[in-house]
Amino acid sequence: MLNLQVNSFRKKNNLCGIWNFRIDQEKIGEAEKWYNLLKPELDIAVPGSWNEQLEAEGLMNYIGDVWYQKELFITNEFNEGNIFLRIDSADYSCKVWINGEYVGENHGGFLPFEFDITRYIFVNKINLITIKVNNELNCNTIPQGITAEDYEIENRIREETYPPARFDFFPFGGINRPIYIYSTPQEFIKDVKIQTKLIGDTSAKLIIDTNINSTNFDQIKYEIIDDNNVLEFTEIGNTHLVKSQLTIQNPKLWNLENPFLYKLVITLLKKDLPIDQYSMNFGIRDIKIEGNKLLLNNKPIFLRGFGKHEDFPIFGKGLNLPLLVKDFTLLKWINANSFRTSHYPYAEEWLDYADKKGILVIDEIPAVSLDFRKTTDQTLQNHKNFIKKLIDRDYNHPCVIMWAPGNEPNIVGEESYYNGSGEKYWNEIYDYTKSLDDSRPITIPNCQRAGVDDPVFKFSDVISLNRYYGWYENPGNLDTAIIRMESEMDLIANKYQKPIIVTEFGTDTVPGLHSISDQMFTEEYQSKFLELYCKLIESKSYTIGEHVWNFADFKTPQHFRRVVNNLKGVFTRTRDPKQAAYTLKKIWSVSKF
Ligand code: GCB
Numbered sequence: 001m002l003n004l005q006v007n008s009f010r011k012k013n014n015l016c017g018i019w020n021f022r023i024d025q026e027k028i029g030e031a032e033k034w035y036n037l038l039k040p041e042l043d044i045a046v047p048g049s050w051n052e053q054l055e056a057e058g059l060m061n062y063i064g065d066v067w068y069q070k071e072l073f074i075t076n077e078f079n080e081g082n083i084f085l086r087i088d089s090a091d092y093s094c095k096v097w098i099n100g101e102y103v104g105e106n107h108g109g110f111l112p113f114e115f116d117i118t119r120y121i122f123v124n125k126i127n128l129i130t131i132k133v134n135n136e137l138n139c140n141t142i143p144q145g146i147t148a149e150d151y152e153i154e155n156r157i158r159e160e161t162y163p164p165a166r167f168d169f170f171p172f173g174g175i176n177r178p179i180y181i182y183s184t185p186q187e188f189i190k191d192v193k194i195q196t197k198l199i200g201d202t203s204a205k206l207i208i209d210t211n212i213n214s215t216n217f218d219q220i221k222y223e224i225i226d227d228n229n230v231l232e233f234t235e236i237g238n239t240h241l242v243k244s245q246l247t248i249q250n251p252k253l254w255n256l257e258n259p260f261l262y263k264l265v266i267t268l269l270k271k272d273l274p275i276d277q278y279s280m281n282f283g284i285r286d287i288k289i290e291g292n293k294l295l296l297n298n299k300p301i302f303l304r305g306f307g308k309h310e311d312f313p314i315f316g317k318g319l320n321l322p323l324l325v326k327d328f329t330l331l332k333w334i335n336a337n338s339f340r341t342s343h344y345p346y347a348e349e350w351l352d353y354a355d356k357k358g359i360l361v362i363d364e365i366p367a368v369s370l371d372f373r374k375t376t377d378q379t380l381q382n383h384k385n386f387i388k389k390l391i392d393r394d395y396n397h398p399c400v401i402m403w404a405p406g407n408e409p410n411i412v413g414e415e416s417y418y419n420g421s422g423e424k425y426w427n428e429i430y431d432y433t434k435s436l437d438d439s440r441p442i443t444i445p446n447c448q449r450a451g452v453d454d455p456v457f458k459f460s461d462v463i464s465l466n467r468y469y470g471w472y473e474n475p476g477n478l479d480t481a482i483i484r485m486e487s488e489m490d491l492i493a494n495k496y497q498k499p500i501i502v503t504e505f506g507t508d509t510v511p512g513l514h515s516i517s518d519q520m521f522t523e524e525y526q527s528k529f530l531e532l533y534c535k536l537i538e539s540k541s542y543t544i545g546e547h548v549w550n551f552a553d554f555k556t557p558q559h560f561r562r563v564v565n566n567l568k569g570v571f572t573r574t575r576d577p578k579q580a581a582y583t584l585k586k587i588w589s590v591s592k593f
Pocket of ligand 1 (some may be wrong): 167168169343407408447466494549566567
């Protein structure tokens with residue numbers, strides 16, 4: 001799915017701003033046709049989650065339906081071609097009406113979707129756009145949901161959170177990423193996929209697949225631009241899918257020190273005249289596993305960084321560009337080279353920026369803590385759909401070096417998971433992901449509770465371990481923690497003979513709390529814990545990375561083990577450094593290779 005852009009053929013209207021807003025706790029909005037006139041009670045900023053923004057209106061923990069409405073004047077510029085409504089994410093499902101007419105719906109948060117609204121829009125007039133958003137989850141959705149009743153039926157009273165969630169991040173609801181109306185010409189470039197492959201040291205093969213909505217064009221022109229040169233070639237048109245191949249000699253590679261991006265400009269031509277154009281950046285780089293090593297452009301690389309979250313006070317999960325810039329400066333400051341989009345795809349702006357700044361990304365989908373007592377055929381289907389949409393959006397990003405089609409399955413320790421059902425499930429997910437992209441390794445982080453026989457090990461090219469010895473296990477006892485961590489890592493490395501990343505390790509830390517002995521929650525404890533873990537992980541020849549949990553404190557559902565936030569951040573929720581930030585900065589200033 002292509003990013004939006006404005007040029008002489010394509011227009012775009014940004015609908016971000018203040019929208020009319022109404023809560024629909026009784027779910028009566030559709031019967032009462034609120035899409036004709038909302039009678040708004042409140043306002044809401046888009047992008048942004050409703051929870052903290054409208055806390056004073058009682059929405060902090062709200063799960064259910066809400067309605068957004070906005071009037072928009074559509075200018076004459078949109079008179080020709082196709083008009084689309086694009087929502088970069090509405091968490092977790094939504095329905096759309098334009099001028100009172102039902103347009104469509106989308107299920108699944110965290111990724112963009114769009115509707116062709118050409119026939120619903122009045123040009124040169126005011127149009128009424130209505131969006132109903134719902135943030136309920138169930139056992140078929142990705143992520144899976146849970147209710148207060150489920151906790152009781154399953155006798156998991158002490159595990160109950162409010163709002164109920166199967167995961168340890170706040171279930172922020174709302175239109176969390178931008179909304180646009182955009183237009184394309186009648187005949188337009190729908191999608192572009194660029195595969196790059198290094199051949200020896202001196203050339204790279206490029207395969208460009210361009211998808212066009214029509215066959216009514218004669219030629220398609222490609223220009224590949226680097227700093228000083230333009231490589232141009234043309235293909236004959238009249239097919240929906242144009243496949244092109246070429247070789248670039250002495251390519252400028254995308255790497256961490258110099259994340260070089262080429263520019264590709266594609267122009268559709270009819271009778272020698274341009275009828276549409278799309279330009280995009282791409283990088284040439286190679287990522288592969290060889291033995292125990294992760295190789296970027298044939299050179300070993302060791303991942304140092306974090307699991308993150310999209311989370312900030314008041315914004316919730318709303319796209320927050322100043323925060324994005326700040327976080328990348330902090331990643332560079334602390335000498336990190338990578339992060340994981342735990343536990344869902346982030347706004348594409350994060351990937352664009354990682355491409356630009358030379359930061360590597362493990363791209364994850366929200367199949368977090370799947371409960372195998374509850375998965376259904378529908379869960380599997382939704383899971384696959386999610387993977388497809390993720391790869392459709394993110395395939396062209398050089399920063400994305402690995403797919404994580406899940407995180408910590410079977411955290412509840414269900415026995416039947418090991419009788420073949422878990423294996424069958426992950427086998428399908430693995431094969432499906434590979435069928436969409438076999439150029440990137442796959443990893444599915446394992447939790448300690450799922451143990452060393454977790455079938456995800458078999459279906460991961462790289463083993464990812466989330467471990468908390470010294471926190472949830474052996475609290476306060478770092479000596480024992482490190483001994484147990486080492487023996488488990490050695491065992492798994494021996495058993496599976498695959499490289500390992502420790503994708504989570506960390507301690508909750510209250511900034512300003514200090515102690516001269518090993519006391520949980522103090523800054524010294526977090527700092528020492530991370531130092532010991534990094535030392536251990538980096539001493540093993542089978543490891544290829546360490547991702548601290550977490551980059552910054554983040555809001556969680558309410559539970560007695562959380563003080564509003566998960567405090568495992570190395571930075572606070574508002575990005576002040578804890579002592580551990582300086583410790584990591586120092587450790588990571590020394591190159592691993
Ligand atoms: C985990 C989860 C993560 C939690 C973390 C914790 O294993 O993957 O979502 O936030 O542990 O802090 O408990």
